[in-house]
Amino acid sequence: MALLEVKGVCKTFGKLVALDAVNLTVENQQFHGLIGPNGSGKSTLLKSIAGAERPEEGTLSFLGEDISTTPPAIRARRGMSLKFQITSVFNLLSVYDNILLSLQAAHSLLSLAGSRSRQKLHTQVLDTLSEFGIEARADDLAGNLSHGEQQWLEIAMALAPGPRLLLLDEPTAGMSPEERRVTGELLRPIKERCSMLIVEHDLDFIKDLSDVITVFDQGQVLDNGTPEQIENSERVKEVYLTRV
Amino acid sequence: MTILNRIAGARPGTNGRISRLLTIELVVFVLFALMPLLSGLVWSEDDSFFWIVFTTKVLILSLFGLSFDLAWGYAGLMSFGQALFFGGAGYVVAVMSRDLGISSIFIVLPVAVAVGLVLAMLLAAFLLSGSRTPSIIFIAFGTLTGSYAGERLARAWYYLGGQNGVSITKALTIGDMPLYEGVGFYYLALGFLVAAYVGCRILVRSQFGLVLAGIRDREERITFLGYKVQLTRAIVFTLSGAIAGLGGGLYAFHEGFVWPALMGPIYSTQAMLYVILGGVSTLIGAVIGVAAIEFATIILIDYLRDFWVIILGFLLLLVIMFRPMGLLGMLVSNRERIGSFRWRGANSKSDTRGD
Numbered sequence: 157m158a159l160l161e162v163k164g165v166c167k168t169f170g171k172l173v174a175l176d177a178v179n180l181t182v183e184n185q186q187f188h189g190l191i192g193p194n195g196s197g198k199s200t201l202l203k204s205i206a207g208a209e210r211p212e213e214g215t216l217s218f219l220g221e222d223i224s225t226t227p228p229a230i231r232a233r234r235g236m237s238l239k240f241q242i243t244s245v246f247n248l249l250s251v252y253d254n255i256l257l258s259l260q261a262a263h264s265l266l267s268l269a270g271s272r273s274r275q276k277l278h279t280q281v282l283d284t285l286s287e288f289g290i291e292a293r294a295d296d297l298a299g300n301l302s303h304g305e306q307q308w309l310e311i312a313m314a315l316a317p318g319p320r321l322l323l324l325d326e327p328t329a330g331m332s333p334e335e336r337r338v339t340g341e342l343l344r345p346i347k348e349r350c351s352m353l354i355v356e357h358d359l360d361f362i363k364d365l366s367d368v369i370t371v372f373d374q375g376q377v378l379d380n381g382t383p384e385q386i387e388n389s390e391r392v393k394e395v396y397l398t399r400v
Numbered sequence: 401m402t403i404l405n406r407i408a409g410a411r412p413g414t415n416g417r418i419s420r421l422l423t424i425e426l427v428v429f430v431l432f433a434l435m436p437l438l439s440g441l442v443w444s445e446d447d448s449f450f451w452i453v454f455t456t457k458v459l460i461l462s463l464f465g466l467s468f469d470l471a472w473g474y475a476g477l478m479s480f481g482q483a484l485f486f487g488g489a490g491y492v493v494a495v496m497s498r499d500l501g502i503s504s505i506f507i508v509l510p511v512a513v514a515v516g517l518v519l520a521m522l523l524a525a526f527l528l529s530g531s532r533t534p535s536i537i538f539i540a541f542g543t544l545t546g547s548y549a550g551e552r553l554a555r556a557w558y559y560l561g562g563q564n565g566v567s568i569t570k571a572l573t574i575g576d577m578p579l580y581e582g583v584g585f586y587y588l589a590l591g592f593l594v595a596a597y598v599g600c601r602i603l604v605r606s607q608f609g610l611v612l613a614g615i616r617d618r619e620e621r622i623t624f625l626g627y628k629v630q631l632t633r634a635i636v637f638t639l640s641g642a643i644a645g646l647g648g649g650l651y652a653f654h655e656g657f658v659w660p661a662l663m664g665p666i667y668s669t670q671a672m673l674y675v676i677l678g679g680v681s682t683l684i685g686a687v688i689g690v691a692a693i694e695f696a697t698i699i700l701i702d703y704l705r706d707f708w709v710i711i712l713g714f715l716l717l718l719v720i721m722f723r724p725m726g727l728l729g730m731l732v733s734n735r736e737r738i739g740s741f742r743w744r745g746a747n748s749k750s751d752t753r754g755d
Contacts, residue, residue, distance in 0.1 A: 275745055278743040
């Protein structure tokens, strides 16, 4: 059974067709890259999977269950974690509290009111910060981090609760080449823990990470295959590689 | 220090440092605790009694202000309906006293709390159960309508005394002991205010409080972490209704009657003004706002008469324009106001910046 199955998903914004009968499958412990020109529908697909957008047609199945109409919070509780394209960390909270907020999301509100897991989650928060190299900034406000650090914090937040599927929307956007390299190194070991669907512009970055790459153009799937197959695909070369 | 730290949200390992916010809180409540003792030294017996009774009203209204801060400052719900819970509870206990002769504190106050809680829960269910995130305007109009409807109902319904409201001829009783205006009622009100305050303070600095801080910071993001935003808000709103109800029950017995405006938009707006002046999202700002407005009004109205209301309005406008975080905003940083939710156990790194 595939972890995620997208079947015939359509989404329009007025007259613009953002997704046109898109099919896509993510297997367990698979890194799946999504590439395509600006406006090709990659981010819309990611948002539709996470529940931020509601497709007009098609079905989304996660862990064998139809989640097409499931609210985003429930999708997150079932093991889906999203990192937005635009960094959206909690600026007024400390870096530590951002991670804690992510880790405690599965706990009941009653137990949170009693702060029952604060001590228990402390080590997990520090471990997560350490894994992403931002432990020294634990008590700083998230809003005071550099852009690259905010991106890492957000990836750390998405990963901290132990999701089955990590949805990353352009995790290296706005990063320096060195920050991109570090991000790649941070993401590589994650494969042991979960599957990942990652939207990126940078083909070099994504081909090193991904098992499968799906190429989008004008809301449709242009091609699908291993990084080598995609690099050698005539259709992709024609439509995508020559444009970007 | 352990209890104080728990109230403040600080954890052990902070070297016993007390934050500025906690200092302000302690000063305010110590002053309230000493007020009846000090008033006897400053004023004549009659004047002292007057000020004790007046300050009792300030303490009760502080519960009302606290309830609004919880709704707006922490749950982000611009409630124009707090008076519905405050006045609604007041009306119910007044009618119970009039028709059933019930004045026992052990029945009156739980009923008042329950009325505020149920009314707030119903309003929250109506306003927050939609599939879309409700806008501030929707919440404001929805709660305003509830408050307005409550006042119109009380004004028009003969059973509720119409324009005249309902008088309470019996004193609140603890066992066989009647509790009249004065020192006894003062410390009762202070006790309930402190209990409600400490409860709210612990809640907003708990892990649940972290969720509320996250909702205030980025409501659109926190859903994707798995939080049920509207349910969380509904819980806080319901709690705020319960606290307003407690205040309403005490207020009805302290003043000796209830009247329609107690449920209406004017009183709802008053709760808002207390908090805006004192400082939103601070809890203590609500108490300071009530004290500032009520004491300034009672002292200055003799000298300025009709002009006082205009001056008060102007002062509030200045605060909104230049100090949107209220009086507390001048003394307490944003960082301290929000707090730190980090566990500070014996083995954790010591850091007090957030507390």
